[in-house]
Amino acid sequence: xxxxxxxxxxxxxxxxxxxxxxxxxxxxxxxxxxxxxxxxxxxxxxxxxxxxxxxxxxxxxxxxxxxxxxxxxxxxxxxxxxxxxxxxxxxxxxxxxxxxxxxxxxxxxxxxxxxxxxxxxxxxxxxxxxxxxxxxxxxxxxxxxxxxxxxxxxxxxxxxxxxxxxxxxxxxxxxxxxxxxxxxxxxxxxxxxxxxxxxxxxxxxxxxxxxxxxxxxxxxxxxxxxxxxxxxxxxxxxxxxxxxxxxxxxxxxxxxxxxxxxxxxxxxxxxxxxxxxxxxxxxxxxxxxxxx
Amino acid sequence: xxxxxxxxxxxxxxxxxxxxxxxxxxxxxxxxxxxxxxxxxxxxxxxxxxxxxxxxxxxxxxxxxxxxxxxxxxxxxxxxxxxxxxxxxxxxxxxxxxxxxxxxxxxxxxxxxxxxxxxxxxxxxxxxxxxxxxxxxxxxxxxxxxxxxxxxxxxxxxxxxxxxxxxxxxxxxxxxxxxxxxxxxxxxxxxxxxxxxxxxxxxxxxxxxxxxxxxxxxxxxxxxxxxxxxxxxxxxxxxxxxxxxxxxxxxxxxxxxxxxxxxxxxxxxxxxxxxxxxxxxxxxxxxxxxxxxxxxxxxxxxxxxxxxxxxxxxxxxxxxxxxxxxxxxxxxxxxxxxxxxxxxxxxxxxxxxxxxxxxxxxxxxxxxxxxxxxxxxxxxxxxxxxxxxxxxxxxxxxxxxxxxxxxxxxxxxxxxxxxxxxxxxxxxxx
Numbered sequence: 001x002x003x004x005x006x007x008x009x010x011x012x013x014x015x016x017x018x019x020x021x022x023x024x025x026x027x028x029x030x031x032x033x034x035x036x037x038x039x040x041x042x043x044x045x046x047x048x049x050x051x052x053x054x055x056x057x058x059x060x061x062x063x064x065x066x067x068x069x070x071x072x073x074x075x076x077x078x079x080x081x082x083x084x085x086x087x088x089x090x091x092x093x094x095x096x097x098x099x100x101x102x103x104x105x106x107x108x109x110x111x112x113x114x115x116x117x118x119x120x121x122x123x124x125x126x127x128x129x130x131x132x133x134x135x136x137x138x139x140x141x142x143x144x145x146x147x148x149x150x151x152x153x154x155x156x157x158x159x160x161x162x163x164x165x166x167x168x169x170x171x172x173x174x175x176x177x178x179x180x181x182x183x184x185x186x187x188x189x190x191x192x193x194x195x196x197x198x199x200x201x202x203x204x205x206x207x208x209x210x211x212x213x214x215x216x217x218x219x220x221x222x223x224x225x226x227x228x229x230x231x232x233x234x235x236x237x238x239x240x241x242x243x244x245x246x247x248x249x250x251x252x253x254x255x256x257x258x259x260x261x262x263x264x265x266x267x268x269x270x271x272x273x274x275x276x277x278x279x280x281x282x283x284x285x286x287x288x289x290x291x292x
Numbered sequence: 293x294x295x296x297x298x299x300x301x302x303x304x305x306x307x308x309x310x311x312x313x314x315x316x317x318x319x320x321x322x323x324x325x326x327x328x329x330x331x332x333x334x335x336x337x338x339x340x341x342x343x344x345x346x347x348x349x350x351x352x353x354x355x356x357x358x359x360x361x362x363x364x365x366x367x368x369x370x371x372x373x374x375x376x377x378x379x380x381x382x383x384x385x386x387x388x389x390x391x392x393x394x395x396x397x398x399x400x401x402x403x404x405x406x407x408x409x410x411x412x413x414x415x416x417x418x419x420x421x422x423x424x425x426x427x428x429x430x431x432x433x434x435x436x437x438x439x440x441x442x443x444x445x446x447x448x449x450x451x452x453x454x455x456x457x458x459x460x461x462x463x464x465x466x467x468x469x470x471x472x473x474x475x476x477x478x479x480x481x482x483x484x485x486x487x488x489x490x491x492x493x494x495x496x497x498x499x500x501x502x503x504x505x506x507x508x509x510x511x512x513x514x515x516x517x518x519x520x521x522x523x524x525x526x527x528x529x530x531x532x533x534x535x536x537x538x539x540x541x542x543x544x545x546x547x548x549x550x551x552x553x554x555x556x557x558x559x560x561x562x563x564x565x566x567x568x569x570x571x572x573x574x575x576x577x578x579x580x581x582x583x584x585x586x587x588x589x590x591x592x593x594x595x596x597x598x599x600x601x602x603x604x605x606x607x608x609x610x611x612x613x614x615x616x617x618x619x620x621x622x623x624x625x626x627x628x629x630x631x632x633x634x635x636x637x638x639x640x641x642x643x644x645x646x647x648x649x650x651x652x653x654x655x656x657x658x659x660x661x662x663x664x665x666x667x668x669x670x671x672x673x674x675x676x677x678x679x680x681x682x683x684x685x686x687x688x689x690x691x692x693x694x695x696x697x698x699x700x701x702x703x704x705x706x707x708x709x710x711x712x713x714x715x716x717x718x719x720x721x722x
Contacts, residue, residue, distance in 0.1 A: 009298075013388060013397040033428035040414055040425055047416045118411045119429055120388035286391040 027122045037129030042136055056140040060096065064088040071215045080217040080254035083152055089145050090248050091214035097138040098176045098240060099205050104130040105184025106201055109192045109288055116288070123285040124278065127185055131177045138173070149251070165257060166250030172243050175270050179239055182273030189277075189284040212240045217248075219255040236262045239269040294400065296365040296481055296513040297386070302395035304356040304381050304537075355381040356537045359395070366511040368503075370518065370528035370545050372552050377534040379517045383407060383483050386515065401480025401513075404430055408485070410470025415459035419450055419469060422458050426473050440476045447498070448472035468495055475502045481513045482506065503527055521549045521624055546709055553623035554660045562586045564685045572681040578609045579639055579667045579679045584686060587648060592689040595658070595714060599651040599688065605667060607639035614639065614679065616649055617666045620656065623687075628661065628712045629654070636669075655714045658706035662687045 027034075046052045067088040071077050079087035105127035109116065112126055191198045209215075213235065224231040235241050242262040249257050356378045363369055371379050384390050386397060387405030412429045413422045423444055427437040437444075445451050448469040450461070458466055484503070504527060507514045518524050524531060524545055531548025533541035533555070541551045563585035564570070571581075587600035603616065614637055619630035631651070639645055649665075663686050668678040706714075 009398040009400055011397075011399040011401075011403060013385065013392065013399075015392050015394055015396075030428070030431075032432075032434045036425045036428045036434075039421070040417065043421070044414055044416045115412045115429065117389055118387075118407045119405065121429055121431065288390075 023122065027124055027128070030122050030125050033121060034125045034129045034132070037125060038133040041129065041133035053140060056137050057144045060089060060092050060141050060144065063092050063096075067092070067215055077216045077220065080219055080252075082252045082254045086145075086148060086152060086252060087217075087248070087254070088215065089148060090252060091244060093138065093141045093145050094172075094176065094244050094247055095209055095212065095214050095240075096141065097134055097173070098180050099209070100137070101131045101134050101177060101180030102184050102187075102205055103202060104134070105181055106187035106191065107198065108184070108188040109284070110188070110195070110198065116285075124185075124281060127181055127188070127281075130184075131181050135173075135177075161253035163250055163253050165246055168246055168250060168263075172247050175243050175267060176240070178270040178274045179243075182270065182275075182277035185277035185281040186273075189280045189288075192284055192288045208238075208240075211235070211238055212244055213248075214244065217255050218245050218258070236265075239266045239273075242266040294365045295362045296367070296400055297363040297515075298398045299359050299361050300396045300398070302356055302359040302382075302385065302392050302397060303354060304378075304385060304390075305393040306353050306355050354537050356385075356392075359539060361532065361539065361542065363513055363515070365400070365513055366507065367530055368507040368514040368516065368528045368545075370516050370524035370531040370548065371534060372518070372521070372524060372531060372548060373534035373540075378537040379534055380407075380485065381537075382534070383485055383515065383517055386483055399481055402431065403481045403483060404474065404477045404479035405483035406471075406474045406485060407483070408470075409474055410466055413458055413466065413470065416457055418457055419445075419454045419461070423469070423473055426470065427477075430474060430477055431479075432477060444469075444472045444476050447475065447502075464492065464495075471495075471499055475499070475506070478510075479512070481515070483515045485517045500527060521553070525549055546707070550623075550659070558623065558660050558687045558689075560591060561686065562589055562591050566682055566685070570682045570685050572683065575681060576677070576679050578611050579605050579607050579614050581665065581667065581680050581682050582606050582644065584665060584682070586686065586688070591687065592691045595656055595690050596653075599654065601649040601651075601663075601665075601686075603647045603649050603665065604644060605639065605647065606644045607641050610639070610641050611669065611679075612638050614667055614669045616647065617668070618649065618651070619664045620651075620654070621662050621664065622712055623660050623662065628656070653716075655716060656690045657710065657712050657714045658690055659712060660687060660689050661712075 046055060049055065051058070064085055068084050072079065072084045072088075108123070108127050108130070112123075116123065187197060187201050191201075213220075218232065218235060218241065221231040221235055226234065236258060242258045243266055245255065245258045246263055248254055359378075359382065371382060373379050381390075383405065384407070385392050386399075387403065387407060389405075389407070410422075410426060412426055414425065417425065420441075423441065424434065424437050428434070445454055448465070448471070450465055450469055453461060453465065458469070461469070482503075500523065503514060503516075506512050507527075514527075516524065516528055528545035531541075531543060531545040531552075532539060533548050533552045535555070540555070541548055543551070563583065565583050566581045582604040583602075584604075585602045587602045593599055601618075605616075615633045615635065617630060617632045620628045622628055633649075637645065637647070662684055664681065664683040665685065666678050666681040668676055668680075670676045
């Protein structure tokens with residue numbers, strides 16, 4: 001029909017979209033798919049295991065015991081006067097969530113090449129579902145942390161005390177999720193072409209933990225300088241540091257609050273990174289099947 | 293009728309060889325040319341036609357080139373072509389799995405593609421859970437799936453196993469479930485890639501029935517890619533033949549299939565020396581074929597015209613009596629008819645005999661055919677023995693099929709849906 005208007009077409013497939021043409025509305029239309037992906041991730045993770053979700057608790061518990069022996073016992077690193085199990089558990093819970101999300105989202109294209117090659121759906125729904133389904137595990141681990149916390153509170157003399165900064169908790173988790181999603185999508189877009197990044201990246205995540213105050217308090221770096229720059233400042237440039245520190249300060253009251261300045265820096269970092277991640281991801285998803 | 297899909301000058305380029313599509317330097321020079329100097333993409337100028345058999349003279353290859361066509365709403369269009377002709381690439385573009393290099397595709401309505409059934413099935417999850425997951429992947433909402441759940445389970449015939457993990461399913465059950473979900477998608481445009489080649493005969497019938505129902509009853513548009521010419525003829529109204537990434541033929545499904553069938557197999561050869569490639573292996577060869585030829589030196593005939601073959605046979609042993617058979621095949625390898633001669637010959641060891649073999653009053657209709665010959669002895673009571681069988685040796689055309697007596701002219705018009713034989717008949721007033 002000659003009088004057909006372009007606006008009547010519901011689908012237009014073009015070689016390349018403009019850089020910022022991210023179809024968020026489409027992702028919303030596929031929200032049912034995201035919820036089903038979350039369900040799948042949760043159901044299948046511990047199918048045919050005896051202990052099931054108990055593993056969520058065993059993992060951090062063993063990690064904390066390990067840290068107590070290595071970093072607390074052998075290396076003798078202080079924990080700002082907070083009982084070691086609480087200190088390590090707080091850091092481990094938060095970090096594990098971040099690292100988990102990062103590892104999963106950074107392999108999105110490679111792990112899902114089979115489905116992506118056959119059907120179209122908004123590819124971002126996969127990493128989004130990964131980040132959201134990680135929340136269940138994080139929730140259970142956080143609950144475990146709260147139980148230990150209460151036990152210490154009753155026994156008394158823990159030295160840990162609650163501050164109002166703990167109310168930032170949901171924001172902190174959202175920031176971790178945003179950072180992980182942003183980094184993960186960028187890495188996943190790059191690994192479609194250069195597969196060695198996958199190996200490099202899983203290694204970097206391991207090292208990254210030591211650049212973040214998980215097994216030591218940030219206050220340890222007070223008064224230390226590197227080429228005339230305060231190490232404290234360098235540490236805080238790592239966007240994960242302010243988040244972890246605020247969490248610890250809020251729940252354990254240890255050390256000092258990093259300051260709103262750093263927290264806002266971290267937040268802005270997260271927003272920019274997430275935007276960049278989504279744009280790059282969106283760009284790659286159109287033709288990644290030819291490269292993967 | 294409105295246009296459902298419009299392909300505007302679609303091309304898709306792939307890079308041969310290396311794993312990664314482009315090197316960093318190619319990426320950079322392309323970026324420089326396009327964004328800084330505002331030129332056309334330099335890599336689109338090069339690239340060779342996608343013919344797998346010839347060696348490539350360029351690093352880039354066009355899987356599809358300048359594809360331009362429209363599909364009407366409610367049409368069922370079959371896309372046929374050899375492996376590597378670009379069929380799957382076309383469907384991939386349409387289902388948004390990958391993007392075209394140039395051109396645009398415009399479509400009206402929801403597109404559902406069935407490049408594979410059961411995509412995203414997780415073996416640990418139950419049939420019910422997988423129906424929801426797979427349905428959502430294909431673009432359905434939860435409430436839509438819930439509404440159709442019973443229908444899907446019923447269609448797939450897996451009611452008893454619906455709460456069992458799909459890893460316990462037989463492969464046939466998995467595929468049936470996958471197809472059932474896809475069949476209940478209700479998209480405006482359905483893209484199907486050979487999924488009918490699955491399941492048992494009963495299920496295939498059901499699947500074909502469902503596709504026909506979808507296209508005829510509900511006016512949906514279907515694009516169907518298959519190597520099964522029978523199902524293309526049965527299901528499709530129109531057909532497109534792709535060759536080396538370009539459109540070679542557009543027409544009705546029957547014509548497209550006929551065109552495709554004749555594309556390569558037909559040749560103008562009028563005489564053939566028999567080499568082992570034409571011969572069925574492991575024959576006794578007491579008598580063997582040396583050559584076959586059309587006696588008149590041409591390979592196109594009128595439908596009433598006898599077809600004479602000159603056949604050379606050689607005896608490797610003394611054989612008292614042998615006869616020659618022939619079978620005429622359509623280009624789709626379906627046998628049309630054959631003859632078993634009642635005349636017997638004898639041959640001595642080392643002797644070469646030339647025979648004329650004629651097909652009289654064959655009544656073959658307008659079209660293209662190929663012939664196979666066999667030489668053997670014996671009969672139905674004593675047991676038949678073939679000494680030599682040769683296939684696909686010669687092809688021929690029947691050019692005039694229909695004689696209009698009143699006009700006194702032959703009209704070469706025959707629809708393939710009428711069959712391959714013109715049955716002699718007469719109609720008189722009694």
